[in-house]
Amino acid sequence: MITSVLIALLRTALDNAHSADELPLIGDDIAIQIETPRNKQFGDYSSNIALTLKKATGISDSRDLAQRIVRHFPENAHVTRLEIAGRGFLNFYLKPTWLHDAMLTIEAQDSAYGTNSTLNGETILIEFVSANPTGPISVVNGRAAVLGDVLASLLKSQGAKVSREYYINDALNSLQLEKFSASVAVRYSQYLGHPVVVPPADEDSEEVIEAGIPETIAEKPSIHFPKDGYRGEYVKDIARDIYAEVGDRLESATEEERTAYFRTATLEHTIASQRGALGAFGVEFDTWFYESSLYAENSVEKSIERLKAQGHAYEKEGALWLKSSDFGDEKDRVLVRSNEKATYVAADIAYHVNKFERGNTKLINIWGADHHGYVARLKAGVAAAGYDPKNLDIILTQMVSLVRDGEAVIGGKRKGNVIELKEDLVDDIGRDAARFYFLLNSYETPATVDVELAKRQSNDNPVYYVQYAHARLVNILRRAEEQGFTLQPAERVERDRLIDPAELDVLRKLTDYPAELTSAAKEYAPHRLTRYAMEMASLLNGFYENCRVLPSKDEPTPPELTQARLALVNAARIVLRNLLVVLGITPVEKM
RNA sequence: GCGCCUGUAGCUCAGCGGAUAGAGCGCUUGCCUCCGGAGCAAGAGGGCGCUGGUUCGAUCCCAGCCAGGCGCACCA
Numbered sequence: 141m142i143t144s145v146l147i148a149l150l151r152t153a154l155d156n157a158h159s160a161d162e163l164p165l166i167g168d169d170i171a172i173q174i175e176t177p178r179n180k181q182f183g184d185y186s187s188n189i190a191l192t193l194k195k196a197t198g199i200s201d202s203r204d205l206a207q208r209i210v211r212h213f214p215e216n217a218h219v220t221r222l223e224i225a226g227r228g229f230l231n232f233y234l235k236p237t238w239l240h241d242a243m244l245t246i247e248a249q250d251s252a253y254g255t256n257s258t259l260n261g262e263t264i265l266i267e268f269v270s271a272n273p274t275g276p277i278s279v280v281n282g283r284a285a286v287l288g289d290v291l292a293s294l295l296k297s298q299g300a301k302v303s304r305e306y307y308i309n310d311a312l313n314s315l316q317l318e319k320f321s322a323s324v325a326v327r328y329s330q331y332l333g334h335p336v337v338v339p340p341a342d343e344d345s346e347e348v349i350e351a352g353i354p355e356t357i358a359e360k361p362s363i364h365f366p367k368d369g370y371r372g373e374y375v376k377d378i379a380r381d382i383y384a385e386v387g388d389r390l391e392s393a394t395e396e397e398r399t400a401y402f403r404t405a406t407l408e409h410t411i412a413s414q415r416g417a418l419g420a421f422g423v424e425f426d427t428w429f430y431e432s433s434l435y436a437e438n439s440v441e442k443s444i445e446r447l448k449a450q451g452h453a454y455e456k457e458g459a460l461w462l463k464s465s466d467f468g469d470e471k472d473r474v475l476v477r478s479n480e481k482a483t484y485v486a487a488d489i490a491y492h493v494n495k496f497e498r499g500n501t502k503l504i505n506i507w508g509a510d511h512h513g514y515v516a517r518l519k520a521g522v523a524a525a526g527y528d529p530k531n532l533d534i535i536l537t538q539m540v541s542l543v544r545d546g547e548a549v550i551g552g553k554r555k556g557n558v559i560e561l562k563e564d565l566v567d568d569i570g571r572d573a574a575r576f577y578f579l580l581n582s583y584e585t586p587a588t589v590d591v592e593l594a595k596r597q598s599n600d601n602p603v604y605y606v607q608y609a610h611a612r613l614v615n616i617l618r619r620a621e622e623q624g625f626t627l628q629p630a631e632r633v634e635r636d637r638l639i640d641p642a643e644l645d646v647l648r649k650l651t652d653y654p655a656e657l658t659s660a661a662k663e664y665a666p667h668r669l670t671r672y673a674m675e676m677a678s679l680l681n682g683f684y685e686n687c688r689v690l691p692s693k694d695e696p697t698p699p700e701l702t703q704a705r706l707a708l709v710n711a712a713r714i715v716l717r718n719l720l721v722v723l724g725i726t727p728v729e730k731m
Numbered sequence: 732g733c734g735c736c737u738g739u740a741g742c743u744c745a746g747c748g749g750a751u752a753g754a755g756c757g758c759u760u761g762c763c764u765c766c767g768g769a770g771c772a773a774g775a776g777g778g779c780g781c782u783g784g785u786u787c788g789a790u791c792c793c794a795g796c797c798a799g800g801c802g803c804a805c806c807a
Binding site for chain 2: 175177178179182186188191192194195200202225226227228229272309311314315316457458459460461470473474475476477478479481483484485488508509510511512513514515516536538539541580581582584585586587588589590593597599600601602604605607608609611612615616618619620623659663665667668670671674675678681682684685688689690691692693694695709730731
């Protein structure tokens with residue numbers, strides 16, 4: 141990396157100045173920072189070292205300080221000019237050689253360009269989405285879905301082993317599942333021809349009687365829809381699917397048989413549809429983990445017993461409490477209720493112990509901000525169970541509020557107005573546009589999504605700008621071949637012909653890629669990459685405008701220059717493609 | 732009351748303690764015999780919620796206040 145070269149040169153300059161008695165000794169504890177200036181006029185790189193050294197040296201005139209450093213800056217192969225600017229910034233202007241040489245690295249590493257091995261040895265489990273199995277994946281889930289998915293790719297790019305997991309809250313004591321499957325059961329009966337009496341949803345509405353499907357000819361007794369049942373259309377869809385599978389076989393089943401059947405079938409269908417919706421969004425999970433499996437293997441019980449044995453739990457008021465206040469939580473929490481049922485957190489502790497026991501060294505959970513109050517509790521539980529809570533990172537994505545044409549949409553599965561990720565967004569604007577849309581901003585910002593606006597603007601989605609830039613690169617290479625050019629390795633090309641600012645801008649951007657990838661991974665900030673992608677696309681468009689690659693009537697580019705530019709085009713193609721792959725966006729070759 | 736997140740251009744949002752605060756959309760103007768116009772060039776538009784503080788330097792860090800969101804269960 142060129143920045144480490146510059147840091148070393150600056151270090152030498154400081155030492156030289158000290159030897160010449162112009163500066164006091166500057167220890168290694170003072171970090172030298174190199175940054176890329178926002179504005180190109182301030183050089184390729186700059187350093188604020190003279191400003192930061194004011195206190196340590198006792199020299200209050202930072203320009204004077206800067207001069208002392210510059211005076212002792214060693215001769216070297218990279219820096220053509222070193223200027224003092226503003227209050228004492230050192231601006232480095234570099235020979236383009238280092239940029240040209242970047243093409244060699246990019247070509248050699250190809251699809252591995254940008255990756256590194258700093259996280260080798262880490263096994264990371266990212267659990268995300270984990271929506272309740274009582275309905276479809278909503279648009280709101282899109283944010284966590286794409287965040288987790290890209291984060292997994294990012295961490296892989298840094299050398300970690302990563303898996304994606306979805307947790308299914310299907311515990312047997314889950315009331316919501318009973319209500320949900322009961323709702324499906326009623327709708328199923330509707331498909332058998334029973335009219336359904338739907339109670340008023342709220343004070344302002346009235347009871348509705350819906351006819352059976354098909355409309356009954358013979359009189360069939362009507363069935364009452366549960367008062368707090370799930371009213372969404374998707375409930376009918378599941379019922380219809382089940383009806384298609386089993387016909388009227390359940391008509392004569394006993395109440396117990398029906399309940400048991402619908403519980404299982406409803407869960408299966410819901411999960412299948414969730415998996416399908418996420419798949420359409422480009423998100424695939426390595427494991428779908430059933431909460432019920434923890435109970436089936438007695439893991440919850442065992443985990444509670446262990447906490448008790450280790451003295452982290454106690455009985456009070458008929459319940460079993462976790463001494464979570466010993467582990468950073470603000471108060472103790474109930475593990476087993478006085479009715480002897482385990483709480484959600486008890487199961488969750490067992491689940492996270494299970495994650496660690498599977499050999500994961502680091503756990504990342506992505507939750508909605510509404511679960512914030514739960515973080516300290518789970519971390520305390522994990523700590524009590526003997527694991528370091530530092531190895532459990534909980535990312536809280538801020539809420540996504542839905543707006544339709546400027547009007548707030550109050551979502552809710554019970555009420556039935558779920559805006560679905562797949563049906564209402566992905567199917568309309570496509571996977572790439574939908575992903576890019578969510579990846580555009582930080583998960584820490586509460587976001588507003590206007591589905592109608594998102595659809596209307598889909599053609600203006602920046603994703604097309606980026607994909608377009610990639611397609612053009614591919615197209616130039618294809619056209620070159622048609623015109624009889626053979627792509628030469630960057631090594632055999634006259635690289636020093638690439639001196640146009642537009643060319644150097646592109647090259648500079650390409651050299652930033654590994655650092656961008658690393659910082660996006662480190663800070664869990666995929667949105668930086670979408671911004672970076674747009675900037676790169678913009679620079680590429682500038683390059684197309686200013687630098688004709690293939691010879692034409694008006695611009696008879698000499699063959700040597702064409703070859704050099706083709707190598708540049710190819711390098712850019714590699715980087716842009718790698719970037720799009722990490723983001724899970726299709727690197728299209730034609731649009 | 733306590734905790735977390737947020738407040739930057741008309742809208743949606745970037746901004747990694749630094750030099751003239753950015754992008755996309757929208758708006759205005761110009762550019763299609765030429766590798767893809769889903770493009771390019773130029774312009775109008777904000778001084779970063781408010782007040783203090785730390786710092787050579789604050790949109791960024793700290794404190795207080797104002798505003799919005801989300802939490803503070805023997806629900807999941």
